[in-house]
Amino acid sequence: MEETISMSYGSGGKKTSHLIEDIIIPQFNNEVLCELADGALLNVSGRIGFSTDSFVIYPYFFPGGDIGKLSVCGTVNDVIMSGCVPKYLSLALIIEEGFSIDELRRIVNSIAETSKYAGVQIVTGDTKVVDKGHGGGIYINTSGIGEKIEGLNLSKERINKGDKVIITGNIGDHGVSVLAVRENLLDDDLIESDCAPLIELLPIVNKYKEHIKIMRDPTRGGVATTLNEFIENSELCIELEEDLLPIDSKVMAACDILGLDPLYSANEGKALLIVNNSVAEELVDDLKSIEMFKDASIIGEVNMNVPGKVVMKNFLGATKILYKLTSNILPRIC
Amino acid sequence: MEETISMSYGSGGKKTSHLIEDIIIPQFNNEVLCELADGALLNVSGRIGFSTDSFVIYPYFFPGGDIGKLSVCGTVNDVIMSGCVPKYLSLALIIEEGFSIDELRRIVNSIAETSKYAGVQIVTGDTKVVDKGHGGGIYINTSGIGEKIEGLNLSKERINKGDKVIITGNIGDHGVSVLAVRENLLDDDLIESDCAPLIELLPIVNKYKEHIKIMRDPTRGGVATTLNEFIENSELCIELEEDLLPIDSKVMAACDILGLDPLYSANEGKALLIVNNSVAEELVDDLKSIEMFKDASIIGEVNMNVPGKVVMKNFLGATKILYKLTSNILPRIC
Numbered sequence: 001m002e003e004t005i006s007m008s009y010g011s012g013g014k015k016t017s018h019l020i021e022d023i024i025i026p027q028f029n030n031e032v033l034c035e036l037a038d039g040a041l042l043n044v045s046g047r048i049g050f051s052t053d054s055f056v057i058y059p060y061f062f063p064g065g066d067i068g069k070l071s072v073c074g075t076v077n078d079v080i081m082s083g084c085v086p087k088y089l090s091l092a093l094i095i096e097e098g099f100s101i102d103e104l105r106r107i108v109n110s111i112a113e114t115s116k117y118a119g120v121q122i123v124t125g126d127t128k129v130v131d132k133g134h135g136g137g138i139y140i141n142t143s144g145i146g147e148k149i150e151g152l153n154l155s156k157e158r159i160n161k162g163d164k165v166i167i168t169g170n171i172g173d174h175g176v177s178v179l180a181v182r183e184n185l186l187d188d189d190l191i192e193s194d195c196a197p198l199i200e201l202l203p204i205v206n207k208y209k210e211h212i213k214i215m216r217d218p219t220r221g222g223v224a225t226t227l228n229e230f231i232e233n234s235e236l237c238i239e240l241e242e243d244l245l246p247i248d249s250k251v252m253a254a255c256d257i258l259g260l261d262p263l264y265s266a267n268e269g270k271a272l273l274i275v276n277n278s279v280a281e282e283l284v285d286d287l288k289s290i291e292m293f294k295d296a297s298i299i300g301e302v303n304m305n306v307p308g309k310v311v312m313k314n315f316l317g318a319t320k321i322l323y324k325l326t327s328n329i330l331p332r333i334c
Numbered sequence: 335m336e337e338t339i340s341m342s343y344g345s346g347g348k349k350t351s352h353l354i355e356d357i358i359i360p361q362f363n364n365e366v367l368c369e370l371a372d373g374a375l376l377n378v379s380g381r382i383g384f385s386t387d388s389f390v391i392y393p394y395f396f397p398g399g400d401i402g403k404l405s406v407c408g409t410v411n412d413v414i415m416s417g418c419v420p421k422y423l424s425l426a427l428i429i430e431e432g433f434s435i436d437e438l439r440r441i442v443n444s445i446a447e448t449s450k451y452a453g454v455q456i457v458t459g460d461t462k463v464v465d466k467g468h469g470g471g472i473y474i475n476t477s478g479i480g481e482k483i484e485g486l487n488l489s490k491e492r493i494n495k496g497d498k499v500i501i502t503g504n505i506g507d508h509g510v511s512v513l514a515v516r517e518n519l520l521d522d523d524l525i526e527s528d529c530a531p532l533i534e535l536l537p538i539v540n541k542y543k544e545h546i547k548i549m550r551d552p553t554r555g556g557v558a559t560t561l562n563e564f565i566e567n568s569e570l571c572i573e574l575e576e577d578l579l580p581i582d583s584k585v586m587a588a589c590d591i592l593g594l595d596p597l598y599s600a601n602e603g604k605a606l607l608i609v610n611n612s613v614a615e616e617l618v619d620d621l622k623s624i625e626m627f628k629d630a631s632i633i634g635e636v637n638m639n640v641p642g643k644v645v646m647k648n649f650l651g652a653t654k655i656l657y658k659l660t661s662n663i664l665p666r667i668c
Contacts, residue, residue: 012554012600013659038550039385039416041482044378051373052424052477053460056468082373090386090477094428126387126475131665134390134470141460143386143424143477148375216372220346266346325347331465 005099010129020127023105024093027112032123040123042088047148049084051075054141058332060107062181064173064192065268068110071140073268074334076118076197077217081271083154084146085202089115091142092126096135107138118197120144136332149202152209156230159213164280165238165300166273168201168293169194170248171223172255172262174269175333180254191250196269200290208283211276218272219334222264224322226272227310231302232324239319240300240312263312264325266333274302339433344463354461357439358427361446366457374457376422381482383418385409388475392666394441396515398507398526399602401474402444407602408668409478410452410531411551415605417488418480419536423449425476426460430469441472452531454478470666483536486543490564493547498614499572499634500607502535502627503528504582505557506589506596508603513664514588525584530603534624542617545610552606553668556598558656560606561644565636566658573653574634574646597646598659600667608636 008015025033032040055071065073072089079086091111095104115122173194180191198217205212218226227238247262255262269292275283280298287296305311310322342349359367366374389405399407406423413420425445429438449456507528514525532551539546552560561572581596589596603626609617614632621630639645644656 007665008660010554010665011659012556013559015660016554017658037416037488038412039383039418039478039480041416041418042382042384044382048376048378048382048479049373050376050422050424050477050479051458052426052475054426054428054462054475056428056462056464078372082371082375084373084375088384090384092386092388092475092477094388094390094473124385128388128390128668129665130390130470130473133467134666136464136468139428139464139473141386141388141426141475141477143426143475144373145382145384145479146373154371220344220350222346225347324351325345326342326349331341331344331463332468334462 003101005095005097005101005129007097007129007131016127024108027108028122030121032121042123044147049079049082049146049148051078051082052141052143053078054139055334056136056139056332057334058136059181060103060137062178062193063190064177065195066107066110067138067140068107069114070195070268070334071142072111072114072118073195073197075142075144076120079144079146080198080201081215081217083152084148086118086120086144086146088123088145089120089142090124091122094128094130094135094139096130096137097132099137114197118199149206149209152205152212154214156214159230159236159274159302161302161304162277163213163274163302164277164298166275166280166284167297167299168271168287169295170246172251172265172267173248174267175265175330176251176254178333179258179330185254191254194267194269196292198269198271200292201271204283204286208275208279211279213274215271215273218270219266219268221325222266223272224263224310225325228324230274232308235304235307237303237306238300238310239303239305242312242314244297244299246295246297263322268334337435339429339431339435339463341431341463341465350461358442361442362456364455366455376457378481383413383416383480383482385412385416386475386477387412388473389668390470390473390666391668392470393515394471396512396527397524398511399529400441400444401472402441403448404529404602404668405474405476406445406448406452407529407531409476410454413478413480414532414535415549415551417486418482420452420454420478420480422457422479423454423476424458425456428462428464428469428473430464430471431466433471448531452533483540483543486539486546488548490548493564493570493608493636495636495638496611497547497608497636498611498632500609500614500618501631501633502605502621503629504580506585506599506601507582508601509599509664509667510585510588512667513592519588525588528601528603530626532603532605534626535605538617538620542609542613545613547608549605549607552604553600553602555659556600557606558597558644559659562658564608566642569638569641571637571640572634572644573637573639576646576648578631578633580629580631597656602668
């Protein structure tokens, strides 16, 4: 077999069949996909959540994951953040001519493992090959469908004064990990991306569903940008306490060297939750009892100090406004 | 405003907000999308169809359409071919640094117009920007959700000896149109792509739903490759009659010049149907009464002459086997 992808793998003919039937399909052993029609027929009940994301990250392999794992995590997490239990994914690959078939196999294997862990089925797909110089090795789009969790109503409008801001773990790991690899920093002491499906968050969400106002995974733009989206154009202010922010010491050190701010660095396995004050501490305790959320913390609260803004208070009591990210700190991070 | 897309449009920050909220969202005026969460909540009932497709066509603008229109048609048609009424689309853009914002506006406008015509709502989306030299100007992924048409059961297993093969119009227009534009052929007498959502097929499908065995839109690989997928590894043979194939004379002339076979050229607004013999003629008559299907024809039948193969009989009675497409006749055709 040839060792790289040639244009004829994208022709829709025999080579495409080989690529799909021999390399991709065997990894995803489910009846719906095996039908190989242009669309999948699914049974769903009630309201559904629907989300899409393209992944253009470079390098394809990074500490803690690869573009395949990331492409499942990103969409699974978006479906969860919209208040749904993820069920089905589509998988669309745009492969650049010359891409290694061995690397493709590794990526597809990673997609299979991650989707199995997350309890989602890949049910429909598409593969395109583009000519050399017109791609990024491999770009992946996944779209996801989930079933709405009854009784959970997420909306910015439900955020109130007094609510607490919770993060499910350390801040900024993914963005710093990818940058460190690209820049060949910290060779002996790798920072792992936090890339993970937030599937273990579902029981907690279910338990506290009446008290959760909104959830979002702080990916591109980081925690600061995501929190701004919650309260911009409202009378509310989100006030973070710098001392409460959980940041890994290696991430902090790398940020110091690079002049980055972890609050603007992407995460790929964390959630921000705005919850009613009355359950905040109990919810965090429940989170901490789960290994992947052991660094969960209340990091701030909603008040009306600076309407429409996110501010951070340091240990001296001084506050600064955290604006949305404006310029690009890192291209192709997800 | 800057006239091209820069990397910061993909940062997840303010520029991304501008791109999404000022250029993209205003075209798709619907409440679900305007929420701008990472996922959309939808009401669906019963079984659903789910399909995904990426579009990497070059040039982005071609006679009869553009990559925006195509990205809606392709997925809408796949959802219809899986036996569903299309309802919702996701829209994911991968834009190369330096892409013209004016062209982006035209493409987004075209997506909006086509989805309106097709009766589908764009409900969730994603935008990534990749650095110059790592993209194709613009790549688009759409995923679609539709509601299953009750009583329509599409399956290769339902195909029987005696069934008829119907095509809803002229063969090969899209592929030849794109190639002609790329090669600067036929300047004064453009061949238009057939790119169209097959939404007007739905009433016909509903009327004859008990008698339709399978449907597929013959895109990459063309009519010959799609028909092979219906009967490969079965005891059945699909026999086409060359004299019955509807092919536009300009398409035929261009194919002659270029040494192409229209049976392997992509279509983007046609369907192949295998139907019970008893309704085939009436169904074609109904199709012909609709302007976009005026060239619909019965082009062959299912028999057992050459098991597992698609064959074509010419006017002398000689037959040749039509294999699946092997090599690539045209990259980035869809």
